Amino acid sequence: MNDETKSTPANGEPTASRSAVPVWIVVLLLTILFVGAVYFDSHGGWFNSKVYGPYASPEQVQAHQPGTLSAAASGKLVYESICGACHGVDGLGKPGQAPPLAGSEWVNTKGVARLIHIPQAGLNGPLQVEGKDWNLSMAPVGVVLSDTALAEVLTYIRSAWGNKGDEVTADDVKTVRTAMGAQSRPLNSDQLKAMSE
Amino acid sequence: MKNGFRVFLASFVALGFSWCGFVLAPVLQLGTEKQTTVLNSTENYPIQRPGDAALGLQIYRANGCVACHTEQIRQEGVVCQVSLTSLGQNKPEDFKKFMASLLELPEFRAFTNAVAGELKDWNGDLPKAVFPDVDKETANSVIQHINAGGCKAEIRIAATGADIVARGWGLRQTVAADYLYDAPVQLGSLRAGPDLSNIGVRAPDLNWQLVHLYAPQSLVKGSAMPPFRYLFELRKIGEAGAASDALQFPKDFALPAGYEVVPTPEAKELASFLLSLKADVPLYEAPFTADVSKP
16 A cells, blocks of 8 residues: 555656555466366377377377277288289179179188189189189289188188178188198199089 | 566567467477378378379369368267177077177176167178177177177277268368378368368269369259359360260250360369368278278
8 A cells, every 4th residue: 555655756757566466366377277287188198199189198099099900801901902903892803804703603602622722723714603604814823822811811702792601711721721732733624613612 | 668678578478479389389299290101001191192183272272162161070089899700600699699698797788778779680791780889998898708709709990970970071080191291281160061071082073073063053952052164164066076074964954055064174183182082091090990891
């Protein structure tokens, strides 16, 4: 209250006076600051460039990763990179290039041994697929794949595009590969037809 | 001025603080983003827009498309689903009985109705979602039970949100990586028209995009979008016949007899840009399980 009487001192020039800040404002602002800091800590992800809502921390982003590709997804991936070029991504094949796999009686079999032979050994010679005649040659493209990878691709073609075959396991592939040994010549279609499923 | 220096200092601090918040912090956070890979793949993401599409971005900008369209998908949550991939030696009926017994455990009792609904008309097709949307811990524990029973199930992560589920404009939210090669980024703030982040996935046909620019109402009934006729040329069909890139209109849109509509280079570039707008691959920062059932 003393300061107010000093606003016009003797030399006539008014000056601004100092006043005390009420304590309650200070307490209120500090409380708001604290609440804000807690909110930032729990929702801000510490400005990590990989953390977007609804995730609140890098650990949450990591926890919600789908993990390595499922067997179905990696089978599809391998199919699209290796087989799809000729047999088509839609499994319909192309005349002069490769027969269709969708609805093919050679794919939708009960047993899997004969099917495994085709990518493992290659195939030559006339063949009937879904009522149409084909006479092309296929390289042994499956030789480079591991047991699991070839099993996953064959499982994929047996379950995609409406096909109703069950899965091919890596053990099935291994059995066929061991039985075949080091086969260097592609199969003839007569040999394929003579095989049991 | 008596306190001139203090006034200058105060305004410098105020403006500098503001600049740090609006310019410096975002550059430090996102300015060093680089090309990454698609989740669980070696494919690079994003790839530079091809030449036509890069020019199309400038046409998009010049025509003010950002005034009515956005290019950002918002995600509100994430859910985990349990997807059965293999029955092993079991039959579908056995699996349904197994699930019924699993639902008697106290932690899964709440999902009885939802699971019954999912499995009611199931004929054994795989893969099949056998549990409703839950959080990760519950999904993992259901999967452990199913795997122990001789079947195989895996977890599927899916993004949720009005933009994704209700409006079907995308599979995940858009993140900084989606805009890496775009300058300027046209995020938009008003949706008089639909979001365009995935328009290249929803309408991948070049002719559709061009017809939509020339006569939006012919493709989208009741559309409020103005036609962009100046990007095209209406001309008489010459003696050599119709041009190869003339627009193919839907049946009920009639041009004057003997006339065709041909796109200018600007229209083709804009359409190329729209066709290149895709944000449907999973990334580390916006993960989801890519659907393998679709070819």
